[in-house]
Amino acid sequence: MVRPDWIAVDWGTTRLRAWAMQGNAAQDSRASDQGMGKLAPDQFEPALLDLVADWLPPAGEKPMPVIACGMVGARTGWVEADYRQVPCTPLDPHRATRPPVKDPRLLVHILPGLCQFDPPDVMRGEETQIAGFLAAHPDFHGTLCLPGTHCKWVGIRAGEVIGFHTFMTGELYALLSGQSVLRLTVGDARPEAAAFDAAVAQALAAPETVALHLFPLRAAALLQGLTPAEGAGRLSGLLIGAEIAAARALWSGRHVAVIGAPELSQLYVRGLTMAGGDAYEQDGAALVLAGLSAAATALEKT
Amino acid sequence: MVRPDWIAVDWGTTRLRAWAMQGNAAQDSRASDQGMGKLAPDQFEPALLDLVADWLPPAGEKPMPVIACGMVGARTGWVEADYRQVPCTPLDPHRATRPPVKDPRLLVHILPGLCQFDPPDVMRGEETQIAGFLAAHPDFHGTLCLPGTHCKWVGIRAGEVIGFHTFMTGELYALLSGQSVLRLTVGDARPEAAAFDAAVAQALAAPETVALHLFPLRAAALLQGLTPAEGAGRLSGLLIGAEIAAARALWSGRHVAVIGAPELSQLYVRGLTMAGGDAYEQDGAALVLAGLSAAATALEKT
The missing domain is CATH 3.30.420.310 (2-keto-3-deoxy-galactonokinase, C-terminal domain)
Structure with a gap:
């Protein structure tokens, strides 16, 4: 039986992925097609519970930290999470947004995205990938290119995102x-x-x-x-x-x-x-x- | 009661339009949303009859000429009509294609489109607009720009289409x-x-x-x-x-x-x-x- 001490969640427009974590090690992982694009605000908590309910502690114990990134924090997502303005480090979990939940076993944090005003641009999710990359390559100086539905070109210097273009x-x-x-x-x-x-x-x-x-x-x-x-x-x-x-x-x-x-x-x-x-x-x-x-x-x- | 001597038809991807014609004068016109895009080959004749049946002569009389242009002549249309290769005049009705019909009151002509091999390009329908334009401006020398879903830029000289780009x-x-x-x-x-x-x-x-x-x-x-x-x-x-x-x-x-x-x-x-x-x-x-x-x-x- 899996007993995570926290749950990692990557919640994009088309997919929801979750990992049962002990420290930095994934004990188990699951995915569903309950992406942000098809969910109304009150459907996010049930979609998450569908995937991870049996990883949660018994009622009455300390709630399970869930750390989520991606479009789940968009204006049309669960709740709108902050944008942090570049230049800045890719992550600041203390700026995470906590959506209200009905199930007391859940303590959800949605990580902030990044924004830029000139030219205007936004990202949600890629900042977490960038943080993962910089954890392994703290001295990287150059450009990250993250192709996909929307391709991000991200300038990196001294551990910070200095600008980006989608x-x-x-x-x-x-x-x-x-x-x-x-x-x-x-x-x-x-x-x-x-x-x-x-x-x-x-x-x-x-x-x-x-x-x-x-x-x-x-x-x-x-x-x-x-x-x-x-x-x-x-x-x-x-x-x-x-x-x-x-x-x-x-x-x-x-x-x-x-x-x-x-x-x-x-x-x-x-x-x-x-x-x-x-x-x-x-x-x-x-x-x-x-x-x-x-x-x-x-x-x-x- | 309308008694045309022929029927004009503009049959595009999304719309079907028909005019009851006496010589060059339209006596009546009708339209439906039965465009080529939603019809299988055996549905074109019924869609046409739905619109114009009461303009047709009694059975046994000389069949009614119907002259049609547009995507009705595409490979995925009623029958595939010819392409004529530029440079050429926009119209040659003698190269029209006659789809087989069940109703003996119909004699349908689908006008050929135009094609070009270098760079490859095709048109179906615009060549008839171009012919209409040149009928009124036979000495035009320059470029026609026909914006729409697909915008055509058409070089015209001496009454001919010399090249085009979509x-x-x-x-x-x-x-x-x-x-x-x-x-x-x-x-x-x-x-x-x-x-x-x-x-x-x-x-x-x-x-x-x-x-x-x-x-x-x-x-x-x-x-x-x-x-x-x-x-x-x-x-x-x-x-x-x-x-x-x-x-x-x-x-x-x-x-x-x-x-x-x-x-x-x-x-x-x-x-x-x-x-x-x-x-x-x-x-x-x-x-x-x-x-x-x-x-x-x-x-x-x-």
Whole structure:
């Protein structure tokens, strides 16, 4: 039987993940599809209990600390958690927000996100990954690139986030490949490498013309037999190439650690390398948990 | 009682429109939402009959010519109509495709679309609008810009389409404003003019950075109270500005007639003028019908 001393929670838009923790060690982990996107405010506590109820102490004992990060703290989430303004360290668990709960066995902390006013930008969840990364690489100086639905480019110096920029590339790819006229041409095919490379090169050479090359993917499928894998490669290359071109000031002349799902991270490293950048993949699987553990340690010390 | 001598049909992805014609004059018109996008091949004839059955002659008389243009002739439409390769005149009704029909009162012609191989591109429906435009302006020399879900930029010389390029700007706007994280920030608000102008200027000055400015719309709404109308103006200005920048070689130094829904056409004319182009609005409401009439006249003469 699992007896955690705290529970770590990564609660994003589409998924909820929880770990039963003893110190910094995970004894067990679970996940559900009860992401923030489908829950009304009064549905968060039941969704959490569904996943972790048997990890909780008997009623009457000291309540279980739950430390959560991610979109659970968005305005449309459980309760709106704070934003801390950059430049600042990625984490300050003492600024966590405590949502009201009915079950006395729960003591929930939602970690604050980060914000920036010029240009305006926000993050919720990635700050915890960044804290996990910095716990292992305290002297890192450069840029973190965290691709996904929304890709974050994050400047790091002396343990602080000095600025960040979000691109919608992953969401744009999903909408174009799954719901636009290109769905018949791309769909859920995996990107073909040579087509990706050619499209990245095209986007880097003339990023101002990328919008000109989207519809021709459909026409090339109709007229010239472009395959879905080629279409996926070209679309992916055009969008990632355009992002890398637009982000040039954020990576040029700096070390770039790319942190994300391996397949996607490889595409970004490939594109950045083609653009002349100094980029490498950094395993991101355990970073959220490392960041949540750093938050738990900081809270315990107080 | 309406007694047409032919029926004109504009059958797009989302709408079906029909006119009861005597010569070049419309006696009546009707529309339904039975667009190509929702119909299987065997549902086109019933959808057409639903709309025009009482315009047809008694059984046994000469069948009624129906002249149709648009996505009805796509591979996923009623039957796949031809593509004619540019450079060529916009219309050749003798290349029309006749779908098989069960009702002997119907004689349906689906007009061919246009295609181009380098870069690959296709159109179905706009060629008929272009024919309508050229019927009234046979000496036009320049570029036609037809904004909409997919915006077409069409080079015209000596009565021929010499080349064309399609942008997905309208569809991209619909997906981003209605389904992405920006839906909470933009939604179906009407673009605010000053925000549109500022975003067009930003996109024209640095079109390679447009991808950098999308997510900040969401952040500006969260942090700085950006209104939906401002968000719509900025998103619209960024996307149309990026299109105009990418299309520069297609309009620079040429007359540009912008043909489309008035509100949208005004945005394109405004953006083109800001970019230094020579653009004016051209009423497009009657052009499809004029093009279909030109096709009917050509067919009658043979």
